[in-house]
Amino acid sequence: MITTLRRRHASTPRRCSPLHVxxxxxxxxxxxxxxxxxxxxxxxxxxxxxxxxxxxxxxxxxxxxxxxxxxxxxxxxxxxxxxxxxxxxxxxxxxxxxxxxxxxxxxxxxxxxxxxxxxxxxxxxxxxxxxxxxxxxxxxxxxxxxxxxxxxxxxxxxxxxxxxxxxxxxxxxxxxxxxxxxxxxxxxxxxxxxxxxxxxxxxxxxxxxxxxxxxxxxxxxxxxxxxxxxxxxxxxxxxxxxxxxxxxxxxxxxxxxxxxxxxxxxxxxxxxxxxxxxxxxxxxxxxxxxxxxxxxxxxxIHHTFPGDINFDRTTDIGDMALIGANWNTGTTWDTADVTGDGSVDVADLAVVGANWGATYGNTARIESSPGAAVPAPTALAAALPALTLLGRRKHPS
Ligand SMILES: [Ca+2]
Ligand SMILES: [Ca+2]
Ligand SMILES: [Ca+2]
Ligand SMILES: [Ca+2]
Incomplete structure (x- = not known):
């Protein structure tokens, strides 16, 4: 299992002889x-x-x-x-x-x-x-x-x-x-x-x-x-x-x-x-x-684009489905934690929503067109209550 813990300043690096792995x-x-x-x-x-x-x-x-x-x-x-x-x-x-x-x-x-x-x-x-x-x-x-x-x-x-x-x-x-x-x-x-x-x-x-x-x-x-x-x-x-x-x-x-x-x-x-x-x-x-x-x-070949959890170069319903499937359980990018905080919750949902419909190609770093100009899609709006309910069921207060 992979954690998303990101130690930007790791402890002393291990020194390894080139003769060994x-x-x-x-x-x-x-x-x-x-x-x-x-x-x-x-x-x-x-x-x-x-x-x-x-x-x-x-x-x-x-x-x-x-x-x-x-x-x-x-x-x-x-x-x-x-x-x-x-x-x-x-x-x-x-x-x-x-x-x-x-x-x-x-x-x-x-x-x-x-x-x-x-x-x-x-x-x-x-x-x-x-x-x-x-x-x-x-x-x-x-x-x-x-x-x-x-x-x-x-x-x-x-x-x-x-x-x-x-x-x-x-x-x-x-x-x-x-x-x-x-x-x-x-x-x-x-x-x-x-x-x-x-x-x-x-x-x-x-x-x-x-x-x-x-x-x-x-x-x-x-x-x-x-x-x-x-x-x-x-x-x-x-x-x-x-x-x-x-x-x-x-x-x-x-x-x-x-x-x-x-x-x-x-x-x-x-x-x-x-x-x-x-x-x-x-x-x-x-x-x-x-x-x-x-x-x-x-x-x-692969890098992460905002909200594109499944690496198909668009942020859409496929990614939304992964948010739902990993709600409150995901811990890594491929299990829908797109914010990198180790959990899948409304913050991740918000990233997908904010980038809904964006497509990514070779120049995607600049051509992506997500954000406020894109109205909240019907599919996203429809999914929100279900996901919220799912979250409540898994973590009853
Ligand atoms: Ca050579
Ligand atoms: Ca790979
Ligand atoms: Ca995608
Ligand atoms: Ca997250």
């Missing part, structure tokens, strides 16, 4: 059992795999030329409501080329341009053995990310095809990738982060691996596993609902309906860094210049 350490301390999402795969291919049940790549561009195709006439996928707007922190590993060191490059819409990136840098074995920090970047958004149905945001790296393999089921070939991988974490307050469980079953490299090919169907929930180069643009989806059992979410420190930060942590692919199951992660290593994760963009 933060949540695992924390939960172990509590004496509980951590069960990472045990998904068997095969995970999605690097491009155009819409039916993969785990992590179907999301096209950065859509239009008459087809999904994921970067060309004149196609447009940035309107699935994405928003894009990163602010660099909260950029701490690359040493050695990133100057032209790949501008973190603002990761802000704004996806471009599909594999040179329009900021690099996080890589670590060689002595640096890893020394415990040097890996490169990271933390981005913020104009509007917070929320846990709606399905994936809630997507990361765009600049992975490209660097080999081929054959799908055993279809006999069709697909691309193996030059994929520089990283962990993905989210935060409400910028202090406490929750990391997505990840999987990497890439076989141990036989030798030099500076140009290691990664089979994307072996990799899950790591930034960098989808193609965003050479005229193709595909983002890696992340679904906040997968963090519902994370200790920081359960404690209320991370609110899945109020995510304000996304942090990317590069993984030097030596095998020293592990997935959530304890398996070593391999990727091209050691890379130089535009080394490590090359972040191009982060797109937002």
């Amino acid at each position: 933060c949540s695992g350490v924390f939960v172990a301390l509590l004496g509980l059992t951590l069960t990472p999402t045990a998904l068997a795969g095969p995970y999605s291919k690097g491009a155009d795999d819409p039916n993969n049940p785990f992590d179907a790549p999301l096209p950065g561009f859509t239009g008459p030329a087809g999904d994921g195709v970067v060309t004149a006439g196609n447009v940035v996928n309107p699935l994405f409501l928003d894009w990163a707007t602010t660099v909260a922190d950029y701490s690359p590993a040493p050695g990133v080329g100057a032209i790949w060191s501008d973190p603002a490059t990761a802000l704004g819409e996806v471009t599909g341009n594999n040179f329009h990136i900021v690099s996080l840098g890589d670590l060689d074995q002595p640096a890893i053995d020394n415990g040097d920090p890996t490169g990271t970047i933390t981005l913020q958004f104009n509007t917070t990310i929320a846990n709606g149905p399905g994936p809630d945001f997507a990361t765009f790296e600049n992975a490209f095809i660097n080999g081929t393999a054959t799908d055993p089921n279809t006999g069709l070939s697909f691309g193996l990738l030059f994929a520089e991988l990283g962990y993905v974490e989210v935060s409400t307050d910028g202090s406490t982060f929750a990391r997505f469980d990840s999987t990497s079953s890439t076989p141990t490299p036989a030798g030099g691996q500076a140009f290691l090919t990664v089979n994307p169907t072996d990799v899950h929930n790591l930034v960098g596993k989808h193609i965003n180069a050479g005229g193709q643009s595909w983002g890696t989806p992340f679904d906040l609902s997968q963090l519902a059992g994370h200790a920081a979410v359960l404690s209320g420190q991370v609110d899945l309906f109020d995510i304000q930060y996304v942090r990317i942590i590069d993984i030097p692919g030596s095998g020293d860094y592990l997935d959530s199951h304890g398996a070593p992660i391999y990727d091209p290593w050691v890379t130089v210049d535009s080394s490590g994760v090359d972040l191009e963009a982060i797109g937002v």
